Amino acid sequence: MAGDKTPSVHALEKPEKLQDLLKADRGDDCTPCRVVGGGAFLGLSAYSYWSGMNQLERQQAKILASGSRFGMRSRKLGITATSVGLAWLGIWRMFM
Numbered sequence: 005m006a007g008d009k010t011p012s013v014h015a016l017e018k019p020e021k022l023q024d025l026l027k028a029d030r031g032d033d034c035t036p037c038r039v040v041g042g043g044a045f046l047g048l049s050a051y052s053y054w055s056g057m058n059q060l061e062r063q064q065a066k067i068l069a070s071g072s073r074f075g076m077r078s079r080k081l082g083i084t085a086t087s088v089g090l091a092w093l094g095i096w097r098m099f100m
Contacts, residue, residue, distance in 0.1 A: 038098050045094030049087045056083035 060067070060079055067076060 042094045042096075042098030045090050045097055049090035049094060052090060053083060053087035056087070 057080070060076065060083070064076060
């Protein structure tokens with residue numbers, strides 16, 4: 005404790021730069037961790053899209069007969085948006 009330098013009041017009042025805080029918060033991440041994590045998101049994205057569209061095709065008659073205000077187009081858009089979001093997370097995890 006004797007070697008600790010006490011910061012001045014002026015130094016404490018000055019906010020830290022956001023980029024410096026983000027770099028310090030990032031931590032060390034190994035390449036295999038990034039590949040596995042990103043691959044998991046990309047795989048989940050592909051499965052989500054494939055499974056969602058497959059289920060929509062099977063349930064298309066029931067959906068159209070129900071008279072719901074959410075038709076096939078909005079449901080397909082929701083599945084696509086979810087899949088694109090997961091794919092973006094996978095790419096972000098791998099490279100950012």
